[in-house]
Amino acid sequence: MYEFTYARAATLSDALEALAEDDDAILMAGGQTLVPTLKQRLAAPSTILDISRIDALRGISVEGDRVRIGAMTRHVEVAGSGDLRAVLPGLCELAGEIGDPHVRHRGTIGGSIANNDPAADYPGACLALGATISTDRRDLPAEEFFTGLFETALEPGEIVTAVTFPVPERMAYAKFPNPASRYALVGVCVALTADGPRVAVTGSGQEGVFRWTDAEQALARFEPGAIDGLEIDPDLLSSDIHAGADYRAGLIVVMARRAVAAALSR
Structure with missing residues (x-):
């Protein structure tokens, strides 16, 4: 150092x-x-x-059809929140799959989205659920907040303070994790919202997290079989030592089916 x-x-x-x-x-x-x-x-x-010990930036509150999570709330707190599990269990399960126990006891939701690692889990949930990211200056829709690999709309000196999630009818996240880091080689978050299905993919896009609109249209019939036959262009996906773009393209379809099935099981 x-x-x-x-x-x-x-x-x-x-x-x-x-x-x-x-x-x-x-x-x-x-x-x-x-x-x-x-x-x-x-x-x-x-x-x-x-900034990890700023109490005003921690905590989970459920107000009607919205969930607000303070930026310094740790993954383990999201995973273990009874109030959150009662309305949005898929988000609890997502948090419980992040990294290992050490990472979950130290890492925070605000730190994760501010870093916007292309293989992180929370950006997928933010995009699929239509979350709002609040800072000390403004409120940003998730689709405006995430701008590229490790890039966000945050300006110099701007601090994420909270994330607000609308409560959907159904939501689930399925990922194929790297066995060592537990980062997503592919992660797919599926949500059935008031505005219809939303599907977000993490771990594979060349520009980071993205929405899979073809799957959203197919899921007008919200069942795993609606994904069958869909393909995603490998040229849009990343390749690295862990997985090639063609492999990731196939995994996205598999993970999407699993996410829909998990959402329907609740």
């Missing part, structure tokens, strides 16, 4: 003030991406600003 100063913010105001004073400061939520990046010397910030 390069030398840096560590600071911990007690309030959101403290964090915003510190960011305004130091353009080279980097926020740390759970540190599950940042710490490995620092170890590999891929980042050299002047200051690491820890």
